[in-house]
Amino acid sequence: MAINESAILKSELRWTLVVAGIVAVILGAILFAALSMHINPPSNREYVDPKTIHLSSEFTEANLGTQVDQNGRVIARMITTQFQFIPNCIVLPAETDVTLRFTSPDVIHGLLVTGTNVNTMVVPGYVAQVHTRFTKTGDLLMPCHEYCGLGHSQMVATVKVVPRDQFRPDAQGRASCGDRR
């Protein structure tokens, strides 16, 4: 391999092919996950008035927590606020498609559920929504991961994932952490 223009060009073309191959492999892996396993970045554009969420939207106190709707969908709603999650604990069934919905009345928060791919920002004025399916049971920590003020480090909630047969919502379709029977 002598050092001349032709050799350099050949070498650069070879590297271009290698890099193109690597990008193709990575894109292929991402497409594979998106199409066959439904792993996508959570995206949802839905507005809510942060000044009145406690009065007039779906995030009133009575609606918070886990609820099974008339179609059998499991939806958990939480408010993230300085410096707590409301409610502080939600119970969800394993091996079931669930929808998590969050909003914030004050500042930007973020959350993740440890050991899972659930990870989103919660921005005032918007509803953050994540569809997921928990495969393992247990108490999973859900900390705020976006610095939101002096009490940020204390802002943590629990996601209790229970076996599907132990998930027993009440007559109104509601389930809370205290209801584990």
Add this chain to the structure above:
Amino acid sequence: MTEPAYPRSRHDHESDADELRALESAMESTPRGAALVSAIAVGLLLLCWLAIYFGVFLPRGTVG
């Protein structure tokens, strides 16, 4: 008057020619070595990415 550190002489000219040949010879194989080092580095990076993607990210389950 001190002697220069590298006095020019007939002998040195011969030595220069040898060095030039050695340099040319080294420069012929250097690109191969550089390509090998780059290939190993990029290959390891890709392997780590794939290991984390398939070993950590995918087992953490569906999300969207």
